[in-house]
Amino acid sequence: MRVIIIEDELRTAQQLKKMLESLDNEIIIEAVLHSVASAIEWLKGNEMPELIFSDIQLSDGLSFEIFKEVQTEASVIFCTAFDEYAIRAFESNSIDYLLKPIEEDMLQNSVEKYLRFKEHLLSSAQQVNNRNKVIQQMDTSYKQNLLVHYREKIIPIRVIDIQGVYVLNGAVHVYTSGAASYPVQYTIEQLEAMFNPQQFFRVNRKFILNRDFIVNIEHYFNRKLFITTKSELPEKVIVSKIKVQAFLKWVEQ
Template sequence: MKVIIIEDEIRTANELRSMLLAIDADIQVEAILGTVSAALDWFEHNAMPELIFSDIELGDGLSFELFKKISIDVPVIFCTAFDEYAIRAFESNSIDYLLKPVDEATLQKSVEKYLRFKEHLIAGGQRLSNMERVISQMEPPYKQTILVDYREKIIPVKLSDVGLIYSSEGAVFLQLADKRNFMVRYTLEQLELTLDPQLFFRANRQFIVNREFIDDIEYYFNRKLLITTKVESPEKIIVSRIKAQPFLKWMER
């Protein structure tokens, strides 16, 4: 069985390959690809494998982008940390998932599930239709608008207009491009789960920043980063040393 692994963490990819070979020595891992662009290039020059193992967050975007750009008519087993609703989408479409960190027993069950369905796979066009439906179901319903209470009114605020979200003295505030500031009835943790990760980044415990409102980034003490935004911030926005590289990687997407 020919498979490819789409995973940007080399250690994770190598562990997955080792476990696959331990499960079945006849499995051939044709390639390990770490980015959407690398995967696109590979598919343009190589025959389709029998099975794909794919992470969701890659070095240059989400794997959803890849599967929208090319015709995939083979099963995909995603590596995911998505909520239960996404997992149900996989199960209803006979596409399995692996919850990180992957263990060999779970991986073996996924391979066995694929083998059971292999003889019953339908024609390529319908398979592709199923794949597109699963992808659309998996894409999280990110918030586009948030409702805020202001005096005796409820005001809809477009999140694309929010330059900064921050906590202060136990409350959470939205700082808008037009200089308005609203308090919301959410925690940063609750908001983070519903915000588009392509647009918003949790810089630290106090701040979530919108990439469209980042003015510049400075190197700070002890390999930290200092963010300057186009909207007013109540304090310095400092990205920790641990988050510095993921943040810069996110900015380049």
């Protein structure tokens, strides 16, 4: 969980940092900021954190000015010695409002509240995504055949017979079950959209593979995967690290 703290009292900021880190070793405090101006500058120049703990009265103004200036999707927990700002706080993406001095159990409750909120959002998003995938699969007519222009000939190729798609020096080639290779006029992105995702998977920026031609999967350097196919392709087929989990899940489907 990536967190920033906006607090102009150094001692209070350090105490809050220590309390958060003691709650969970996966909480990473990416910055401790001490003013409206420094917070605006940091948020505009860095990747947005997941959660922000912010005092309200800072040395150069109220922290509400930060969230007027910077559009943020991060959840905010306000920490203050005063309770008259509660209504304004919840108008600024706030999910909680802690009164100082902050006690550990209060802080833990707030973090757990954020995690429940996050889990609910992710669950809702997954449900929508699953529903959209079902609709897409029902409504989309995936390409069954390709017409390849090759040496003055027009060759029909069944998509199911395509072992893989490979990009070489900017040119896109399809490889069939007979180990024949044909250049095509489509981009790899266009072919990825044309092919049924239940049958084909784009394992990296160069390759799309047909599941029926996968023989073996091996662990490879730096948490990648190496794929052996039924016939040889121009170079090793490596699943990029960020696609490993999605690929293995696809193989199991």
